[in-house]
Amino acid sequence: MMEKSRRRFLKVAGIAAIGLGAAPAMNFAALDSHGSASAVKTKHPDVLVAKRWGMVIDTEKLNDKILKQITNACHIHHNVPDFNHEVDKEKFPKTRPVNHKQEIKWLWKEKFHYAFPDKEDEFLNEKFQNMSFPVLCNHCKNAPCVQACPTQATFSREDGIVLMDFHRCIGCRFCMAACPYGARSFNYRNPAPFIGKIDPDFPIRSKGVVEKCNLCAERLAKGEQPHCVEASEGAIVVGDLEDPASEIRKLLRENYSIRRKQSLGTEPSVYYIV
Amino acid sequence: MLEIAVKGNRNYWLWIIFLLIVIGIGKIAYLDQFFNGLMITGMSRDVSWGFYIANFTFLVGVAAGGVMVVIPYYLHDYEKFHRITILGEFLAVACLIMCLLFIIVDLGQPVRMLNVLLYPTPHSMLFYDMIVLNGYLFLNIVIGWKVLEAERNQVTPPAWTKPLIYLSIPFAIGIHTVTAYLYCGLPGRGFWLTAILAPRFLASAFAAGPAFLIILCYIIRRFTKFDPGWEAMQTLSKIACYAVIANLFFFLCEVFVVFYSGIPGHKSHIQYLLFGYHGYNALVPWMWSGFILMAVGAVFLLIPRLRSNYILLPVACAMIFIGAWIDKGLGMISGGFVPSPLHHVTEYAPTLQEIIITLGVYAAGFLVLTILYKLATTVKEEVNG
Numbered sequence: 001m002m003e004k005s006r007r008r009f010l011k012v013a014g015i016a017a018i019g020l021g022a023a024p025a026m027n028f029a030a031l032d033s034h035g036s037a038s039a040v041k042t043k044h045p046d047v048l049v050a051k052r053w054g055m056v057i058d059t060e061k062l063n064d065k066i067l068k069q070i071t072n073a074c075h076i077h078h079n080v081p082d083f084n085h086e087v088d089k090e091k092f093p094k095t096r097p098v099n100h101k102q103e104i105k106w107l108w109k110e111k112f113h114y115a116f117p118d119k120e121d122e123f124l125n126e127k128f129q130n131m132s133f134p135v136l137c138n139h140c141k142n143a144p145c146v147q148a149c150p151t152q153a154t155f156s157r158e159d160g161i162v163l164m165d166f167h168r169c170i171g172c173r174f175c176m177a178a179c180p181y182g183a184r185s186f187n188y189r190n191p192a193p194f195i196g197k198i199d200p201d202f203p204i205r206s207k208g209v210v211e212k213c214n215l216c217a218e219r220l221a222k223g224e225q226p227h228c229v230e231a232s233e234g235a236i237v238v239g240d241l242e243d244p245a246s247e248i249r250k251l252l253r254e255n256y257s258i259r260r261k262q263s264l265g266t267e268p269s270v271y272y273i274v
Numbered sequence: 275m276l277e278i279a280v281k282g283n284r285n286y287w288l289w290i291i292f293l294l295i296v297i298g299i300g301k302i303a304y305l306d307q308f309f310n311g312l313m314i315t316g317m318s319r320d321v322s323w324g325f326y327i328a329n330f331t332f333l334v335g336v337a338a339g340g341v342m343v344v345i346p347y348y349l350h351d352y353e354k355f356h357r358i359t360i361l362g363e364f365l366a367v368a369c370l371i372m373c374l375l376f377i378i379v380d381l382g383q384p385v386r387m388l389n390v391l392l393y394p395t396p397h398s399m400l401f402y403d404m405i406v407l408n409g410y411l412f413l414n415i416v417i418g419w420k421v422l423e424a425e426r427n428q429v430t431p432p433a434w435t436k437p438l439i440y441l442s443i444p445f446a447i448g449i450h451t452v453t454a455y456l457y458c459g460l461p462g463r464g465f466w467l468t469a470i471l472a473p474r475f476l477a478s479a480f481a482a483g484p485a486f487l488i489i490l491c492y493i494i495r496r497f498t499k500f501d502p503g504w505e506a507m508q509t510l511s512k513i514a515c516y517a518v519i520a521n522l523f524f525f526l527c528e529v530f531v532v533f534y535s536g537i538p539g540h541k542s543h544i545q546y547l548l549f550g551y552h553g554y555n556a557l558v559p560w561m562w563s564g565f566i567l568m569a570v571g572a573v574f575l576l577i578p579r580l581r582s583n584y585i586l587l588p589v590a591c592a593m594i595f596i597g598a599w600i601d602k603g604l605g606m607i608s609g610g611f612v613p614s615p616l617h618h619v620t621e622y623a624p625t626l627q628e629i630i631i632t633l634g635v636y637a638a639g640f641l642v643l644t645i646l647y648k649l650a651t652t653v654k655e656e657v658n659g
Contacts, residue, residue: 099318150398170381171382177611
């Protein structure tokens with residue numbers, strides 16, 4: 001018995017030793033063909049960079065048609081589920097009825113007094129009363145969601161974009177309680193049955209994780225403008241807030257702009273020209 | 275010592291089997307949630323924490339309440355509490371196990387739970403909550419076990435338990451303070467954004483914990499030969515009384531500040547809870563019942579003749595306990611989310627399945643409590659008999 005278990009131990013140890021030696025050997029073998037077997041990070045040559053990304057929304061240039069366009073562009077390309085989408089019964093049998101209160105949205109429209117509840121005036125300009133404003137993650141400089149997240153699944157990138165790691169998120173929803181802008185959504189269920197056509201350029205999420213606008217970080221990395229900017233017919237501009245020569249700084253210099261709940265000190269990076 | 279737990283009469287086993295059945299039903303309900311997601315709950319985009327987190331918060335309080343027997347006995351040598359100290363410590367253990375279970379059933383991705391340890395994040399309050407909750411659980415298991423074992427062997431507990439006992443006192447305060455900090459440090463939630471939240475949590479904890487302990491003393495008297503002592507129960511009732519008065523006072527301070535200052539972002543939540551907001555008023559009858567229960571319970575405990583009435587005392591304690599549960603278990607969490615940061619009103623009510631899972635967690639806690647109390651009372655019977 002004793003003898004047997006020692007032999008087994010030696011056998012396992014031997015296999016383990018071979019395994020330890022395998023990685024360098026594989027790397028060496030791979031050198032000849034297509035480079036190292038370990039991943040290499042390279043930047044796209046056209047990558048768009050900024051010290052701190054920000055967004056300016058010119059509300060004068062918006063209307064309901066454009067708002068619908070930008071919401072659709074954002075949601076379709078990021079595989080955001082639409083609970084009104086008719087479920088393919090063959091692919092997803094036994095899909096339970098939806099609860100619309102559990103919907104997911106990255107960018108949507110709100111009336112003035114909901115988008116800016118602290119700026120609600122008793123006698124507000126009529127134009128504003130009927131207008132809709134696009135709302136989304138503010139990519140705050142002092143993001144309360146980043147502070148709250150217990151696993152750093154939500155984090156601030158050096159260039160100011162607040163990102164999420166969908167694979168690290170444990171679904172505690174502390175970030176949702178922390179966000180003063182209601183920008184975050186939780187996957188109360190598997191979103192797959194409610195995605196019309198999956199965009200292969202962006203991952204789809206599993207149930208049980210939080211998600212939100214990512215300022216199209218995946219597009220900026222390829223030198224492309226965010227989906228909402230492209231669909232906005234010139235109403236939305238993104239750029240470097242720290243660069244005085246940037247287009248968005250020029251817009252902010254020349255126009256009166258407001259931000260959502262800036263009194264909270266979160267320093268939102270999304271400005272609204274009104 | 276554990277062998278005591280497998281020797282019991284018919285009633286004991288019927289109760290254990292009943293708890294196991296409730297746990298089993300809760301487990302089935304949870305498995306469905308595990309595979310299909312939290313969609314089975316009444317939670318929503320606007321109200322993203324519900325019944326699980328609310329009960330977690332309440333039970334953290336009951337666990338912390340156990341310190342109300344530890345402080346008088348160990349810091350002030352209040353001999354009358356000698357017999358019930360272990361009951362307070364074991365109650366804390368059972369409550370903390372329920373707390374941890376509530377956190378797990380609330381997670382969207384429970385299998386990734388250990389990410390909290392793999393990526394420790396000191397700027398997140400949950401990190402500290404994890405430390406103090408597990409620390410307090412560990413301390414109470416070790417202390418309770420060692421002290422009881424020593425009592426059984428009729429020796430003094432090992433000297434190293436003393437520093438642990440002293441350490442458990444700040445941990446008790448810590449668990450409920452840090453749990454309050456989860457909420458009161460969030461800039462966009464006017465209802466929780468108040469420095470009095472942690473003191474209020476502690477006050478309601480020191481009311482609910484001792485009140486529940488008194489009820490447990492009645493149950494122990496009824497079903498075992500161990501007598502926790504009438505005087506100890508009377509002292510506990512005074513503690514519960516002043517704590518619930520402090521809790522009500524803190525709430526009145528809150529009400530004064532929000533209504534006199536009139537700042538909408540702070541006022542709207544309490545308006546929703548007490549009077550309804552824009553026609554939404556699901557919690558109004560609950561909140562008023564909760565505060566009336568606590569107030570009447572406090573009066574009962576304040577008047578010596580009523581407090582020392584053997585029939586009335588558990589009734590008053592039940593009122594305080596249920597009132598505190600409504601205050602924290604229903605109002606405290608929902609109240610913070612309604613209205614939403616965008617001032618939309620989405621109401622919340624737990625679904626039946628959510629309630630079944632919650633009952634399953636409670637049954638698991640009561641199973642732990644039953645076994646621990648069985649140990650404690652049997653040892654005490656042995657020693658005294």
